[in-house]
Amino acid sequence: MRNAKDFFTPLAVGAPAPLREIPARPSRAIHFFDPSNAKMAAKIPAMAGQVDVLLGNLEDAVKADNKEAARQGLVDIGRATDFGPTQLWTRLNALDSPWFLDDVTTLVAEIGDKLDVVMVPKVQGAEDIHYVDRLLAQLEAKAGLQRPILVHAILETARGMANVEEICGASPRMQGISLGPADLAADRRMKTTRVGGGHPGYLVRQDPPRGADGTSQIDADRSTYQQDLWHYTIARMVDACAMHGIYAYYGPFGDITDVVACEDQFRNAFLLGCVGTWTLHPKQIEIAKRVFSPSVEDIAHAYQVKEAMGDGTGAVMVDGKMEDDASLKQCLVMVELAEQLAAIDPDLRSAYAEARAASTAIDAPDAQEK
Ligand SMILES: CC(C)(COP(=O)(O)OP(=O)(O)OC[C@H]1O[C@@H](n2cnc3c(N)ncnc32)[C@H](O)[C@@H]1OP(=O)(O)O)[C@@H](O)C(=O)NCCC(=O)NCCSC(=O)C[C@H](O)C(=O)O
Numbered sequence: 001m002r003n004a005k006d007f008f009t010p011l012a013v014g015a016p017a018p019l020r021e022i023p024a025r026p027s028r029a030i031h032f033f034d035p036s037n038a039k040m041a042a043k044i045p046a047m048a049g050q051v052d053v054l055l056g057n058l059e060d061a062v063k064a065d066n067k068e069a070a071r072q073g074l075v076d077i078g079r080a081t082d083f084g085p086t087q088l089w090t091r092l093n094a095l096d097s098p099w100f101l102d103d104v105t106t107l108v109a110e111i112g113d114k115l116d117v118v119m120v121p122k123v124q125g126a127e128d129i130h131y132v133d134r135l136l137a138q139l140e141a142k143a144g145l146q147r148p149i150l151v152h153a154i155l156e157t158a159r160g161m162a163n164v165e166e167i168c169g170a171s172p173r174m175q176g177i178s179l180g181p182a183d184l185a186a187d188r189r190m191k192t193t194r195v196g197g198g199h200p201g202y203l204v205r206q207d208p209p210r211g212a213d214g215t216s217q218i219d220a221d222r223s224t225y226q227q228d229l230w231h232y233t234i235a236r237m238v239d240a241c242a243m244h245g246i247y248a249y250y251g252p253f254g255d256i257t258d259v260v261a262c263e264d265q266f267r268n269a270f271l272l273g274c275v276g277t278w279t280l281h282p283k284q285i286e287i288a289k290r291v292f293s294p295s296v297e298d299i300a301h302a303y304q305v306k307e308a309m310g311d312g313t314g315a316v317m318v319d320g321k322m323e324d325d326a327s328l329k330q331c332l333v334m335v336e337l338a339e340q341l342a343a344i345d346p347d348l349r350s351a352y353a354e355a356r357a358a359s360t361a362i363d364a365p366d367a368q369e370k
């Protein structure tokens with residue numbers, strides 16, 4: 001284990017200094033594409049500026065025969081595209097695969113100056129991150145890069161889950177963690193066959209009513225309520241990320257046609273503390289951007305509480321509800337996110353500005369008297 005002083009020392013002579021804080025760049029939708037798929041690849045330049053993150057996927061969902069074409073396709077797209085405010089990420093092949101080493105050496109050498117984050121699948125523990133950390137430092141030094149490439153781990157094994165806190169804290173490069181529900185389900189031996197989302201069999205049932213003789217009527221009609229298979233996992237992942245100052249993400253929602261359940265799953269993750277999700281198909285991008293942007297109503301309320309709380313201490317009533325230091329802190333999380341999104345999204349900028357103006361007008365004493 002490194003001591004605290006060494007933690008921010010570059011791991012290779014000539015490598016850029018590690019960041020002391022992970023930048024809070026908008027990443028509501030991490031949009032996956034297969035760079036070896038010509039139709040998809042052709043759409044990517046036009047998506048720059050429209051989506052927060054474009055991710056060239058090299059791992060699962062890319063056929064083994066296409067792995068090298070995908071790697072080269074990503075190099076070509078990376079070189080030729082002006083990404084503007086959009087980040088460029090990649091998902092590398094797994095550490096034990098025959099492709100990982102060539103993926104990372106090629107990408108850092110060829111487009112390391114364009115790559116913001118590398119996603120590492122099937123991370124088991126801190127040792128996996130330590131390996132990637134040192135290798136990236138060596139490759140960055142060799143390529144003469146000026147800023148460190150960040151690392152994002154996918155939580156998709158039971159061991160990774162058990163070690164999630166140490167994974168989050170394993171390197172100053174750690175940017176965040178995503179849930180990988182399909183691999184995690186298989187590794188845990190869950191009895192599902194889906195990529196993310198719920199399951200109708202995972203439910204609780206209303207208690208049976210009592211008959212006149214006081215006995216339970218177990219055959220009576222009883223409501224059932226489907227439960228969220230991923231609640232524990234996401235909540236634990238969010239805590240581990242928050243503890244280490246990095247970001248938590250939902251992962252893939254594989255039922256592309258069920259946009260309603262997709263939105264629900266994304267919103268649960270947003271409410272629990274995730275900052276974004278993966279999008280696998282263009283139709284999921286609008287859902288992710290909308291769900292992972294605070295609503296105008298919430299932002300209006302947040303500014304209202306901020307205004308009413310003055311120096312941030314004490315308790316006040318806003319719309320019949322008690323607000324104090326702790327609810328103000330929640331409002332400030334929303335305001336901070338709104339301000340980051342407003343910086344890149346003109347529609348949100350004007351909507352949030354109106355919300356702010358309205359809440360200031362409500363709270364100004366002279367406005368209330370009019
Ligand atoms: C899911 C898909 C295979 C569907 O593709 P397709 O059948 O081609 O869909 P459509 O006909 O509806 O497509 C319409 C047009 O849009 C283009 N398209 C489709 N997907 C994308 C995309 N992601 N980015 C850009 N453009 C896209 C099509 O080419 C069509 O174009 P055109 O014909 O010109 O109109 C496909 O969407 C897909 O492969 N998506 C990515 C899948 C993926 O990345 N999977 C890996 C992540 S999930 C995972 O790995 C599990 C995880 O690790 C875990 O363990 O949980």
Ligand SMILES: [Mg+2]
Nearest residue numbers: 060156180183
């Ligand atoms: Mg996976």
